[in-house]
Amino acid sequence: MSKESKNLQETARAFGGAKRVGDILLNNALIIIMVIAVIYIAFRNQNFIKAASIINILAQTCAYLPVALGVGGCIVLTGTDLSAGRIVGLTACISASLLQAVTASSKMWVNLTPPPVLLVLVIAMVIGAAIGAFNGFFVAKFKLHPFIVTLASQLIIYTFLLLYMKAGNNGGMAISGLDKSYSDFITGCPQFIKNLTGGITIPNYVWISLLLTVVMWFIWNKTTFGKNMFALGANEEAARVSGVNVFATTVLVFALAGAMYAVTGFIEGARVASNTANTGLNYESDAIAACVIGGVSFVGGIGKIRGVVIGVLMLRLIFVGLNMVGVNQDLFYVIKGGIILFACALDMRKYLVKK
Amino acid sequence: MKQRFPLSYLLLPVLLLALLLPAGCGRDAGIQTVRVGVALYQQEDTFISTVAQNLELLAREEELARTIKMNLTLADGRGSQSTQNDQVDRFLAQGCDIICVNIVDRTAAAVIIDKAQAADVPVIFFNREPVMEDLARWEHAYYVGSKAEQAGRLQGGIVKNAWQADAAALDQNGDGVLQYVMLEGEPGHQDALLRTEYSIQTLTQDGIPVEKLANDTANWQRGQASLRMSQWLEEFHGQIDVVFANNDDMALGAIDACLSAGMDTASLPFIVGVDATPPALAAVAEGTLKGTVQNDAAGQAEKILDLIGAFIDGTPVEDAVELEDGKYAWLPYTTVTADNLDAFL
Numbered sequence: 001m002s003k004e005s006k007n008l009q010e011t012a013r014a015f016g017g018a019k020r021v022g023d024i025l026l027n028n029a030l031i032i033i034m035v036i037a038v039i040y041i042a043f044r045n046q047n048f049i050k051a052a053s054i055i056n057i058l059a060q061t062c063a064y065l066p067v068a069l070g071v072g073g074c075i076v077l078t079g080t081d082l083s084a085g086r087i088v089g090l091t092a093c094i095s096a097s098l099l100q101a102v103t104a105s106s107k108m109w110v111n112l113t114p115p116p117v118l119l120v121l122v123i124a125m126v127i128g129a130a131i132g133a134f135n136g137f138f139v140a141k142f143k144l145h146p147f148i149v150t151l152a153s154q155l156i157i158y159t160f161l162l163l164y165m166k167a168g169n170n171g172g173m174a175i176s177g178l179d180k181s182y183s184d185f186i187t188g189c190p191q192f193i194k195n196l197t198g199g200i201t202i203p204n205y206v207w208i209s210l211l212l213t214v215v216m217w218f219i220w221n222k223t224t225f226g227k228n229m230f231a232l233g234a235n236e237e238a239a240r241v242s243g244v245n246v247f248a249t250t251v252l253v254f255a256l257a258g259a260m261y262a263v264t265g266f267i268e269g270a271r272v273a274s275n276t277a278n279t280g281l282n283y284e285s286d287a288i289a290a291c292v293i294g295g296v297s298f299v300g301g302i303g304k305i306r307g308v309v310i311g312v313l314m315l316r317l318i319f320v321g322l323n324m325v326g327v328n329q330d331l332f333y334v335i336k337g338g339i340i341l342f343a344c345a346l347d348m349r350k351y352l353v354k355k
Numbered sequence: 356m357k358q359r360f361p362l363s364y365l366l367l368p369v370l371l372l373a374l375l376l377p378a379g380c381g382r383d384a385g386i387q388t389v390r391v392g393v394a395l396y397q398q399e400d401t402f403i404s405t406v407a408q409n410l411e412l413l414a415r416e417e418e419l420a421r422t423i424k425m426n427l428t429l430a431d432g433r434g435s436q437s438t439q440n441d442q443v444d445r446f447l448a449q450g451c452d453i454i455c456v457n458i459v460d461r462t463a464a465a466v467i468i469d470k471a472q473a474a475d476v477p478v479i480f481f482n483r484e485p486v487m488e489d490l491a492r493w494e495h496a497y498y499v500g501s502k503a504e505q506a507g508r509l510q511g512g513i514v515k516n517a518w519q520a521d522a523a524a525l526d527q528n529g530d531g532v533l534q535y536v537m538l539e540g541e542p543g544h545q546d547a548l549l550r551t552e553y554s555i556q557t558l559t560q561d562g563i564p565v566e567k568l569a570n571d572t573a574n575w576q577r578g579q580a581s582l583r584m585s586q587w588l589e590e591f592h593g594q595i596d597v598v599f600a601n602n603d604d605m606a607l608g609a610i611d612a613c614l615s616a617g618m619d620t621a622s623l624p625f626i627v628g629v630d631a632t633p634p635a636l637a638a639v640a641e642g643t644l645k646g647t648v649q650n651d652a653a654g655q656a657e658k659i660l661d662l663i664g665a666f667i668d669g670t671p672v673e674d675a676v677e678l679e680d681g682k683y684a685w686l687p688y689t690t691v692t693a694d695n696l697d698a699f700l
């Protein structure tokens with residue numbers, strides 16, 4: 001590099017300094033706002049930063065995390081997945097019905113002794129992955145937009161769910177009377193953790209969720225499949241030309257997402273313990289919102305696991321925090337909507353700058 | 356762009372930690388503040404919102420009477436148990452002293468009761484009755500509401516009296532059999548099941564010949580009921596003698612459908628509801644709704660406030676409210692027809 005150009009570069013850097021600070025502020029605007037909000041709320045209501053409240057936010061974040069991790073992959077492929085909520089519902093009801101206690105008053109499968117909890121988790125994940133693969137197949141094979149495919153498949157799944165609720169001895173009632181092994185597996189908390197936290201319960205599903213996050217981080221960042229997914233999302237033609245199996249990658253992304261929804265279903269089955277045809281309804285909207293807030297872009301090929309985590313955490317913080325300072329619940333949605341718009345506008349700004 | 360994120364991510368926990376330090380200072384002294392969290396299953400349900408309005412009204416009165424500050428926070432579960440659970444979590448995290456829950460899914464109360472017990476906050480369920488075993492999990496879990504089968508019996512009674520007084524007036528096709536359609540509340544809801552069962556049982560046990568033309572769920576909603584009814588009007592033209600609706604919103608929906616199909620007040624089928632909501636009472640006055648059963652919204656709110664008052668005073672709850680099994684505060688239903696309407700307006 002010649003001397004003049006080096007000098008030029010340095011002057012440019014000096015000029016750009018102020019602009020860069022502005023850029024940093026803007027690019028991290030959401031996080032800065034979040035931090036300010038947390039400080040404000042904490043001053044207004046000190047309960048907000050008590051251990052119980054922080055654990056509550058953490059636990060709620062973890063409960064909604066797997067769906068967002070799943071749908072994130074679909075968004076990276078410039079798609080979306082509207083069937084997430086119904087898959088959660090179906091797998092929650094299947095998990096709960098298989099794991100009803102022998103003594104439950106209205107047992108769906110009368111003669112069934114509850115199988116091992118982990119086996120049910122695997123069954124749920126297989127079902128979720130199969131439905132996801134079904135979505136992916138239609139997307140990849142017929143070049144349909146995932147919006148259309150999953151709009152249709154969520155209706156199809158709803159019928160399965162309604163029929164399943166009427167199966168066996170259940171007759172459309174809510175599935176209740178869960179086996180203790182199941183409830184403990186999800187909402188229990190081993191004694192040694194309680195000792196560590198000083199008696200505060202951290203439910204087990206938090207660990208399941210964190211484990212999934214690590215696994216998904218590994219898949220997204222360290223595997224060929226993950227690289228292919230991003231390549232495909234950024235530019236399908238380029239990916240195809242460079243030898244990415246578009247069909248297999250698409251089907252796999254959706255199947256993986258389906259399996260993630262199933263884990264949420266499995267968790268929700270015992271966490272919420274309300275297993276009806278309405279379980280899981282609209283879960284996808286929060287998950288998609290969390291992803292876009294966290295910078296998973298609908299432009300495709302852009303997104304990070306940590307962004308998804310931040311997005312989910314942020315949504316939960318908003319809900320818990322606003323409640324803490326006594327904001328009318330009806331206003332929550334306008335704030336949520338505003339943040340989604342704001343986040344996406346910021347996101348697009350980065351993208352436009354790149355161009 | 357990549358390098359910019361980590362710094363700010365670090366900031367968050369650091370700030371959170373910094374904030375933890377000054378925490379724990381005392382709250383300002385003076386007037387006692389009682390925080391009450393109220394979780395509703397669906398605020399747009401007319402009956403539930405009437406209960407909520409009554410609660411707010413009575414809370415204001417209580418404030419004046421006791422010179423305390425009562426912070427009533429309402430949360431709308433929008434028909435989702437998981438939303439409602441999150442709301443309960445928030446109430447507890449916020450430091451509510453008492454929570455009132457109009458539970459979305461009656462089989463899911465155990466989760467909420469366990470949360471409340473862990474935080475040692477009394478929980479009052481109302482209008483939607485949790486399963487008995489769940490309520491038994493903790494001594495400070497209560498239920499305020501009415502017995503669903505009684506509503507069914509009284510609703511059936513209105514139709515029975517009308518039929519026995521003048522069967523010909525009800526019997527549109529003159530075959531001597533009472534043909535009815537049933538608009539049901541949400542599937543699996545115990546009130547829906549029991550009201551449906553006992554309203555018809557009241558007729559059959561007195562030997563009235565009945566025939567069910569159709570039944571379907573309208574999820575307690577006026578719009579959905581109107582849709583179902585329009586379909587039935589086309590399908591069973593001139594055959595429907597009686598329309599049973601599990602609640603008033605749905606009964607009004609049925610009336611909407613009949614009127615928009617060109618019927619007038621005289622040619623309407625015999626339509627009955629449950630709840631005695633203000634719009635339903637207006638319909639009874641008009642003569643479009645033949646009768647309803649009062650579900651005592653004001654009474655429920657009153658009992659809830661009585662329980663809350665006992666918690667504030669620290670006196671035994673049994674002294675404040677009459678309880679069955681130490682848990683259930685029952686309110687009676689009352690029949691409302693054109694004859695006794697004035698007492699309810």
